[in-house]
Amino acid sequence: MTPEHIELVKSTVPVLRENGVALTSYFYKRMLNNSPELKNVFNLDSQNSGRQPRALAAAVLAYAENIENPSVLAKAIEHITTKHVSLDIQPDQYAIVGDNLLHSISEVLNVPFESELIAAWKAAYLQLADILIGVEKQKYNNLSEQTGGWAGWRPFKITQIEASESGKIFTVEASDAQAILSAAPNQFISVKVKVPNQELEQPQQFVLSAASDKQYQFEVKAVENRTEYSVANILLENYHVGDQVQLTAPQAK
Numbered sequence: 001m002t003p004e005h006i007e008l009v010k011s012t013v014p015v016l017r018e019n020g021v022a023l024t025s026y027f028y029k030r031m032l033n034n035s036p037e038l039k040n041v042f043n044l045d046s047q048n049s050g051r052q053p054r055a056l057a058a059a060v061l062a063y064a065e066n067i068e069n070p071s072v073l074a075k076a077i078e079h080i081t082t083k084h085v086s087l088d089i090q091p092d093q094y095a096i097v098g099d100n101l102l103h104s105i106s107e108v109l110n111v112p113f114e115s116e117l118i119a120a121w122k123a124a125y126l127q128l129a130d131i132l133i134g135v136e137k138q139k140y141n142n143l144s145e146q147t148g149g150w151a152g153w154r155p156f157k158i159t160q161i162e163a164s165e166s167g168k169i170f171t172v173e174a175s176d177a178q179a180i181l182s183a184a185p186n187q188f189i190s191v192k193v194k195v196p197n198q199e200l201e202q203p204q205q206f207v208l209s210a211a212s213d214k215q216y217q218f219e220v221k222a223v224e225n226r227t228e229y230s231v232a233n234i235l236l237e238n239y240h241v242g243d244q245v246q247l248t249a250p251q252a253k
């Protein structure tokens with residue numbers, strides 16, 4: 001980025017932050033309209049939607065503010081990339097998010113898309129995206145190089161469902177019957193289910209309650225104010241022993 005780019009970006013962060021809600025709601029709607037396949041990636045549960053794009057846009061603004069000193073954001077980058085890897089986020093998706101975010105910034109700031117200001121924001125976004133993509137690549141490699149490890153989604157079969165105090169404990173084994181990455185309780189996985197009666201999948205994270213080299217266990221608790229996209233309720237109501245779900249590899253929080 002040129003010094004002029006950096007100045008342009010930093011001078012518009014406060015305005016964007018003040019209009020944070022407009023920025024994120026416009027961004028999220030625009031993105032899911034233009035790229036409906038991402039409805040399988042973002043959790044559409046109304047209790048979550050809004051929170052996620054807000055966090056995403058806030059992280060881009062925080063990065064832009066600290067653009068001369070990205071090490072300030074090292075902790076945030078670790079957190080974001082762990083989350084992204086648990087959802088199998090891929091490099092090509094960064095272009096889609098970036099395009100929608102830049103259009104939303106241009107809308108909120110009321111400046112033409114083909115302007116020096118948006119070019120500056122593009123440079124900032126690409127710089128951050130490059131960092132995230134690089135760290136995520138390392139994490140995917142690291143997970144797939146370990147014994148029983150894998151990157152992305154892997155089919156698992158539900159082998160047991162038992163009642164627990166406040167929900168049900170699901171036990172799952174890899175459908176390919178091959179080794180699975182050893183994990184410690186309190187590590188988390190993402191579980192992806194099919195939304196009943198829709199051509200749609202939805203992911204959600206669960207904490208492991210037990211793990212061996214053959215199976216993982218996690219507790220599922222029904223959520224109140226559920227929607228048709230509430231993964232926990234879908235698991236509790238529609239999934240049975242013998243059914244298949246998709247899992248990403250366990251990671252530490």
Ligand code: HEM
Pocket residue numbers: 038041042043052055056057059060079080083084087089090093094095097125128129132
């Ligand atoms: C520079 C670009 C990006 C930044 C700064 C960013 C930042 C973030 C942040 C801060 C969170 C919230 C983490 C948490 O507290 O749980 C998040 C979550 C998420 N991001 Fe990104 N992200 C970027 C790109 C992407 C891309 C390209 C995708 C794929 C389409 C994506 C998909 C998601 C999803 C699905 C979540 C939800 C996690 C959850 O279940 O809460 N992000 N991102």
